[in-house]
Amino acid sequence: MKKTIKDYELNGKKVIIRCDFNVPIENGIIKDETRLKASLKTIRYARKMGAKVILLSHLGRIKTKEDKQKYTLKPVAEKLSKLLRKKVTFINQTRGEKLETAINTMKNKDVILIENTRFEDLEDKKESNNDEMLGKYWASLGDIFINDAFGTIHRNHASNLGIATHLPSGIGFLVENEIKNLTKLIDNPKTPYTIILGGSKVADKIGVIANLINKADYILISGGMAFTFLKAAGFSIGSSLCEKDKINYCKNLLDKYESKIVLPIDIITAKDIKENTKTYERFLGEIEEDEIGLDIGPKTTEVFKQYLDDCKTIFWNGPAGYFELKPFQNGTKTLLNIIANTKAYTVIGGGDTARAAADFNYQDKISHISTGGGASLAFLEGKKLEALDIIDEK
Ligand code: ADP
Ligand code: MG
Numbered sequence: 001m002k003k004t005i006k007d008y009e010l011n012g013k014k015v016i017i018r019c020d021f022n023v024p025i026e027n028g029i030i031k032d033e034t035r036l037k038a039s040l041k042t043i044r045y046a047r048k049m050g051a052k053v054i055l056l057s058h059l060g061r062i063k064t065k066e067d068k069q070k071y072t073l074k075p076v077a078e079k080l081s082k083l084l085r086k087k088v089t090f091i092n093q094t095r096g097e098k099l100e101t102a103i104n105t106m107k108n109k110d111v112i113l114i115e116n117t118r119f120e121d122l123e124d125k126k127e128s129n130n131d132e133m134l135g136k137y138w139a140s141l142g143d144i145f146i147n148d149a150f151g152t153i154h155r156n157h158a159s160n161l162g163i164a165t166h167l168p169s170g171i172g173f174l175v176e177n178e179i180k181n182l183t184k185l186i187d188n189p190k191t192p193y194t195i196i197l198g199g200s201k202v203a204d205k206i207g208v209i210a211n212l213i214n215k216a217d218y219i220l221i222s223g224g225m226a227f228t229f230l231k232a233a234g235f236s237i238g239s240s241l242c243e244k245d246k247i248n249y250c251k252n253l254l255d256k257y258e259s260k261i262v263l264p265i266d267i268i269t270a271k272d273i274k275e276n277t278k279t280y281e282r283f284l285g286e287i288e289e290d291e292i293g294l295d296i297g298p299k300t301t302e303v304f305k306q307y308l309d310d311c312k313t314i315f316w317n318g319p320a321g322y323f324e325l326k327p328f329q330n331g332t333k334t335l336l337n338i339i340a341n342t343k344a345y346t347v348i349g350g351g352d353t354a355r356a357a358a359d360f361n362y363q364d365k366i367s368h369i370s371t372g373g374g375a376s377l378a379f380l381e382g383k384k385l386e387a388l389d390i391i392d393e394k
Pocket of ligand 2: 350373
């Protein structure tokens with residue numbers, strides 16, 4: 001078991017907390033506060049225990065000097081001050097005298113937010129390549145390191161792996177909660193256990209399929225990835241997405257797990273991907289050459305419902321259709337509604353699937369929606385996560 005923030009005496013200590021404040025910001029305005037709110041529990045706890053709280057996060061990607069203006073964390077400091085009802089002092093540098101002085105004059109319960117860690121990427125990608133001196137420098141600013149950024153747990157950055165190498169470390173409440181919930185999908189999941197996969201590409205999901213197929217009872221295939229499977233099963237797919245180099249993989253999987261993998265039986269197609277376009281419901285074999293499959297049809301959701309209704313565990317990754325456009329939202333909406341109304345333990349992972357759950361107002365009806373897109377998949381693939389492995393054990 002990993003040490004958590006609760007395993008440390010925090011009073012008077014300088015506690016560096018790596019958060020995930022990678023939020024969408026337009027013209028200085030934060031468009032989605034979910035990640036900020038998700039980080040509050042750990043920050044509040046650290047303050048309550050009398051820590052001097054030093055926050056670090058990345059935001060966007062920094063490739064040019066101009067990116068620095070766009071991706072400053074200043075608006076995050078302002079929003080956090082409001083959410084915490086405590087001034088969060090923003091330091092507009094990632095290293096230097098001003099930062100060091102600010103930290104050395106902190107009182108217990110004070111909060112400092114350091115500028116976007118990826119500003120260090122302008123020079124030799126120091127943050128993203130885990131430059132050793134940078135991790136060591138940041139570690140020198142504090143006494144204890146807490147990793148509460150689940151969204152970057154699959155990346156080896158100076159601000160997570162680097163700092164943890166040089167300080168006593170633990171995980172925060174957000175990371176602890178993610179691990180607890182996602183582990184239920186891997187270690188002795190309650191059965192029947194059904195997985196819904198969708199999204200654009202088979203290639204993105206091969207790792208998850210490999211790690212989970214023997215644990216799940218059924219895998220329901222939807223989204224753009226369904227068409228490579230349908231092609232492999234011998235059906236015409238018109239102009240739908242198709243990964244030619246994955247057809248064989250899909251064929252083998254279908255042969256080996258014939259009774260486990262469930263494919264769509266009807267498809268919503270269109271001739272172009274735009275709002276107000278004419279759509280057609282096609283059964284397998286009916287899709288015409290110039291049609292693109294963009295959602296699963298109503299007969300498919302009825303079939304899927306039978307596999308979901310009496311489940312004890314459901315994991316969903318990848319939208320069932322091109323949910324960004326109205327004509328292709330029904331499949332995703334219907335599946336959300338079905339899983340929201342089961343008694344199962346339900347988990348959504350993947351950035352776009354989580355966004356669909358939020359857009360269609362199902363956040364509160366799902367047992368767990370992961371805050372990490374790629375990170376949740378990496379975790380479920382059983383990938384080695386060095387930034388997590390490095391954290392001290394109890
Ligand atoms: P997640 O981020 O949840 O892991 P993905 O990134 O794999 O999901 O896939 C999300 C994308 O898949 C969405 O942008 C959606 O429009 C697209 N998608 C879903 N179904 C289709 C389809 N039939 N054709 C093309 N794109 C699709
Ligand atoms: Mg995605």
